[in-house]
Amino acid sequence: MTRRLPCAAMLLLLVVLASLGPAIIVSAASRRRYDSIFSFGDSFADTGNKPIAFALYSVPVTVMRPPYGETFFGHPTGRTTDGRVILDLVAQALGLPLVPPSLAHNNGSSLFCHGANFAVAGATTLDAEFYHARGIPSAASKLPINTSLNVQLDWFEALQPSLCATSQECKEFFSRSLFFVGEFGVNDYHLSLKKLSVQQVRSLIPDVIEAISMAIQRLIVKHGATSLVVPGVIPSGCSPPILTLFANRAGPSDYDSDTGCLKEINELGKHHNSLLKDALHELRAKHPHVRIVYADFFGPIMEMVESPRKFGFREDVLTVCCGGSGRYNYNDSVACGDPAATPCTNPSGSLYWDGVHLTEAGYQHVADAWLRNIHYSDRDGSGESCRASASTHPVT
Numbered sequence: 001m002t003r004r005l006p007c008a009a010m011l012l013l014l015v016v017l018a019s020l021g022p023a024i025i026v027s028a029a030s031r032r033r034y035d036s037i038f039s040f041g042d043s044f045a046d047t048g049n050k051p052i053a054f055a056l057y058s059v060p061v062t063v064m065r066p067p068y069g070e071t072f073f074g075h076p077t078g079r080t081t082d083g084r085v086i087l088d089l090v091a092q093a094l095g096l097p098l099v100p101p102s103l104a105h106n107n108g109s110s111l112f113c114h115g116a117n118f119a120v121a122g123a124t125t126l127d128a129e130f131y132h133a134r135g136i137p138s139a140a141s142k143l144p145i146n147t148s149l150n151v152q153l154d155w156f157e158a159l160q161p162s163l164c165a166t167s168q169e170c171k172e173f174f175s176r177s178l179f180f181v182g183e184f185g186v187n188d189y190h191l192s193l194k195k196l197s198v199q200q201v202r203s204l205i206p207d208v209i210e211a212i213s214m215a216i217q218r219l220i221v222k223h224g225a226t227s228l229v230v231p232g233v234i235p236s237g238c239s240p241p242i243l244t245l246f247a248n249r250a251g252p253s254d255y256d257s258d259t260g261c262l263k264e265i266n267e268l269g270k271h272h273n274s275l276l277k278d279a280l281h282e283l284r285a286k287h288p289h290v291r292i293v294y295a296d297f298f299g300p301i302m303e304m305v306e307s308p309r310k311f312g313f314r315e316d317v318l319t320v321c322c323g324g325s326g327r328y329n330y331n332d333s334v335a336c337g338d339p340a341a342t343p344c345t346n347p348s349g350s351l352y353w354d355g356v357h358l359t360e361a362g363y364q365h366v367a368d369a370w371l372r373n374i375h376y377s378d379r380d381g382s383g384e385s386c387r388a389s390a391s392t393h394p395v396t
Contacts, residue, residue: 033094034096034177038116039087040118040184041152041183042187047079047098048104049101052078063080064078081354081357082322084363093367093371099117123149126207149215156223175226181219189268190236190356194245201268205268209275213279228291228292229293231295232277234297234298235298237268240319246265276294294373295370313361317350320336323342324342348361
């Protein structure tokens, strides 16, 4: 039986080969700051884990039906948008392959030498039991599995032995990796708003922030992560599903007169992001050698909502591209991909794709903003772990 070399061992092998002749040496100009990306999150980052998880229990998902994926891939890939998500756009800008879903483990461990994505659509920050105990239905309740942040971290740790063989190898490998912790929080709040008041949901925010902070601490202390990107939450008050949920609960004064967004719901997001930034400040003080970048998700979306034409979007910017009947072309009973759904003819002219999720055009603006805060200049090290396998991985 042939044993695969761990990613770190492959790097060592390439270093040895480079010493044998100049033809094999990679020029400094081609070196990357990061060799791999590891991502945790929900549908904003999921690159295909949801359909794999649902297939295990024979549960169909509309995300694997057209018109999902039509803009970039030409076919559905498990991403909840018309093309690429932010993680894809960032990976390509950093010169790395698209990050494969971690549940695609049957393709062999070499698939993950440039990273793995543990994000699952519908994932919450807090464990599903937290919501079940309060009578709040979670996306995880549709499956006999839990996909919360802690579970995703467990998946990462289970994959680790195939990436590096010793603690030193792992420390070196993950020190050259970029970790995305989130977005987390949106599902926690959106699900809770179906049952709890806005003030009750606000009381959950410290628990969510603590869980995110503990996850970051775990990655730094236990696994040697030195570069982390932590996104905040979106302005949920502008999200078509939330606008639809509150259509019969909100009065005229509850809406922002300029944008049509729900003011109190957006205040929830602002509060989450404020507490998250405070938590990241404390983590930076505790770990001064670690780069922890806050990625603003709220601001870029508000820019597009407030000035849609500046970004090439239609004037009714809160209307989804692919959905059912309703004020925002959104209907809980008609999902994008259903026969009754109506997709728009020009996704790049819309901000929202199928509800809470953005189109690739919307994600591109967010990715551009994040990339300005992610330093990816050259650093010591060849950045060549598993390079040989990169060209053999299909774009999915």
